[in-house]
Amino acid sequence: MFKDLFQKKRKYATLPPDRSAGSGEAETQQRPKREIPEGLMNKCSKCGTIQYSKELEKNLKVCPSCGHHMRLNAMERIAMTLDEGSFVEHDNDVVSIDPLEFPGYAGKLEEQKLKSGLNEAVVTGEGAINGQPVAVAVMSFDFFSGSMGSAVGEKITRIIEHAGEYGLPLIIFSTSGGARMQESILSLMQMAKTSAALGQFAEKGGLYLSVITDPTMGGVSASFAMLGDIIIAEPKAAFGFAGRIVIEQTIRQKLPDDFQTAEFNMQHGQLDLVVHRKEMKAMLGKLIGMHSKKEGL
Amino acid sequence: MAGELTFEQPLVELRKKIDELKQFGQEKGIDFSDEISRLEERYAQLQHEIYTNVTPAQKMHLARHHQRPTTLDLIPYVFTDFIELHGDRLFGDDMAVVGGLARFRGTPVTVIGHQRGKDTKDNIARFFGSPHPEGFRKALRLMQQAEKFGRPIITFIDTKGAYPGNTAEERGQSEAIARNLRDMAMLKVPVICVVIGEGGSGGALALGVGNRVLMLENAIYAAISPNGAASILWKDASKADQAAEAMRITASDLLEMKVIEDIVPEPRGGAHRDYEATGLAIHESLARHLDELALLDEQGLINDRYEKFRKIGQYASGRILPNS
Numbered sequence: 001m002f003k004d005l006f007q008k009k010r011k012y013a014t015l016p017p018d019r020s021a022g023s024g025e026a027e028t029q030q031r032p033k034r035e036i037p038e039g040l041m042n043k044c045s046k047c048g049t050i051q052y053s054k055e056l057e058k059n060l061k062v063c064p065s066c067g068h069h070m071r072l073n074a075m076e077r078i079a080m081t082l083d084e085g086s087f088v089e090h091d092n093d094v095v096s097i098d099p100l101e102f103p104g105y106a107g108k109l110e111e112q113k114l115k116s117g118l119n120e121a122v123v124t125g126e127g128a129i130n131g132q133p134v135a136v137a138v139m140s141f142d143f144f145s146g147s148m149g150s151a152v153g154e155k156i157t158r159i160i161e162h163a164g165e166y167g168l169p170l171i172i173f174s175t176s177g178g179a180r181m182q183e184s185i186l187s188l189m190q191m192a193k194t195s196a197a198l199g200q201f202a203e204k205g206g207l208y209l210s211v212i213t214d215p216t217m218g219g220v221s222a223s224f225a226m227l228g229d230i231i232i233a234e235p236k237a238a239f240g241f242a243g244r245i246v247i248e249q250t251i252r253q254k255l256p257d258d259f260q261t262a263e264f265n266m267q268h269g270q271l272d273l274v275v276h277r278k279e280m281k282a283m284l285g286k287l288i289g290m291h292s293k294k295e296g297l
Numbered sequence: 298m299a300g301e302l303t304f305e306q307p308l309v310e311l312r313k314k315i316d317e318l319k320q321f322g323q324e325k326g327i328d329f330s331d332e333i334s335r336l337e338e339r340y341a342q343l344q345h346e347i348y349t350n351v352t353p354a355q356k357m358h359l360a361r362h363h364q365r366p367t368t369l370d371l372i373p374y375v376f377t378d379f380i381e382l383h384g385d386r387l388f389g390d391d392m393a394v395v396g397g398l399a400r401f402r403g404t405p406v407t408v409i410g411h412q413r414g415k416d417t418k419d420n421i422a423r424f425f426g427s428p429h430p431e432g433f434r435k436a437l438r439l440m441q442q443a444e445k446f447g448r449p450i451i452t453f454i455d456t457k458g459a460y461p462g463n464t465a466e467e468r469g470q471s472e473a474i475a476r477n478l479r480d481m482a483m484l485k486v487p488v489i490c491v492v493i494g495e496g497g498s499g500g501a502l503a504l505g506v507g508n509r510v511l512m513l514e515n516a517i518y519a520a521i522s523p524n525g526a527a528s529i530l531w532k533d534a535s536k537a538d539q540a541a542e543a544m545r546i547t548a549s550d551l552l553e554m555k556v557i558e559d560i561v562p563e564p565r566g567g568a569h570r571d572y573e574a575t576g577l578a579i580h581e582s583l584a585r586h587l588d589e590l591a592l593l594d595e596q597g598l599i600n601d602r603y604e605k606f607r608k609i610g611q612y613a614s615g616r617i618l619p620n621s
Binding site (some may be wrong): 025058091093094095096097100104150151153157181185186187190192193198199200202204218239241243246250251253260267268270 | 310467469475503
């Protein structure tokens with residue numbers, strides 16, 4: 001113990017950058033890299049395995065080596081969940097404005113549109129799963145970290161109301177960093193708006209399946225994501241209310257690695273099911289079938 | 298009075314000058330009454346200038362003033378016969394939320410509020426007014442009890458936010474907040490929420506789904522604390538004052554955005570100057586709004602509350618845009 005105080009710091013030999021292997025501009029200048037078309041290969045952010053993007057697409061963007069479920073754009077999610085050609089989008093015209101004239105917000109919105117190819121952090125509409133009609137809302141983390149502002153809240157509320165009106169089962173795929181700070185109080189109130197709409201939907205006997213994907217935090221976790229009749233998560237998906245860093249600062253302790261994962265939440269009674277992406281569509285279809293009013297004795 | 302904020306310093310200094318002059322006059326037997334009355338006039342003028350143009354950042358400091366009245370400070374001035382009830386019947390009794398029965402103009406009501414501590418020891422016991430799931434669940438239990446017996450519900454909002462800790466997460470912080478939002482929306486009795494200090498994020502909203510939401514004049518209400526916003530925006534939490542100006546967190550901002558229905562005036566200099574006057578102003582406003590809500594039946598109350606929140610938000614629509 002005492003000795004620890006006097007332990008010498010090991011000094012590692014350092015190489016000047018032009019001789020270090022594998023990286024640095026110098027190397028690329030001397031020996032041009034082989035031409036690899038953009039997007040041909042993909043590296044898993046968890047285990048570092050490199051694979052062909054096409055193979056990864058076929059595997060529903062789940063790393064074949066470690067099983068890591070990569071984040072999906074809303075359109076990718078819709079394509080792998082709904083029957084081909086069944087999706088009809090709703091409220092595509094509902095988009096964010098800058099109600100508080102918040103510094104930098106308007107410009108950032110434009111960036112997000114280009115980046116994600118979407119015009120909001122959620123895509124809503126109707127479609128079918130194994131021939132059964134459903135109303136869906138699918139959030140996209142690549143648009144403004146999936147944050148919920150007025151437009152997201154409005155689109156989700158409208159699809160909940162639509163599902164209630166037409167007696168459709170409702171599925172919401174959540175992924176979000178939380179409320180959109182740039183709309184401050186208006187964002188916060190979307191939590192109440194969407195939850196109130198789900199209250200009315202529940203009163204009508206509607207089925208709501210909530211699917212939590214990585215990551216789902218803050219205002220989305222603490223509103224519609226946790227209000228499903230059945231709550232499902234993808235493996236390892238992070239979800240919770242407060243962020244890990246904030247909690248570590250509060251309690252002044254390191255948190256375990258699995259903190260706030262789907263499995264952690266399952267253990268603490270916050271989830272019904274953890275379902276692999278490959279089995280998600282089949283599971284949703286089965287659950288909807290079991291709630292179909294036509295069936296029964 | 299102790300606890301003056303920075304923007305009130307000119308008043309403090311002038312008051313000191315007047316007092317010194319008075320004392321000096323008494324000691325030396327010199328008559329300064331002309332001079333003193335001129336200074337008093339100047340003081341009144343300065344007071345008017347300072348308190349009629351309180352900036353959002355100054356309001357944030359008033360809302361966080363250490364002597365600002367808490368839920369338990371205000372209850373005796375708004376209600377009579379308060380009986381505190383405890384526990385969520387599931388896990389424990391979270392002291393960051395207090396609630397119970399009381400009478401308002403003689404009629405039984407249910408009162409619930411966030412509760413900050415009055416000193417360090419009290420603050421530790423009450424987690425600085427930041428509830429765990431059991432606090433939100435206690436609140437909902439008391440609300441559903443009120444619904445059963447047809448009592449109106451009044452909530453006081455005063456929290457920096459839900460407690461950000463591992464224990465809270467493990468016990469379902471998200472679920473507890475979400476359930477309150479949904480179930481408060483469906484209550485068959487009148488619900489009035491009053492933001493009395495700081496309304497922070499989901500932890501505030503979890504007591505905030507009312508037919509009417511009122512705010513004390515210097516209270517603030519936001520999705521993220523100005524400190525948090527500053528650290529995200531400018532990587533510097535100490536720029537909270539700047540963030541407060543940009544975020545539109547004051548009662549008048551929220552009234553304009555139709556998030557709240559009414560502003561409750563505070564005594565000059567802030568609620569901490571006079572608890573009784575603050576309580577009476579809340580009483581007056583509550584009475585007016587409860588009388589209006591008394592005209593609605595059960596379904597009418599649910600519809601009224603739904604419509605209130607349904608309308609909140611500002612977005613563009615009408616033009617079909619291509620989605621790739």
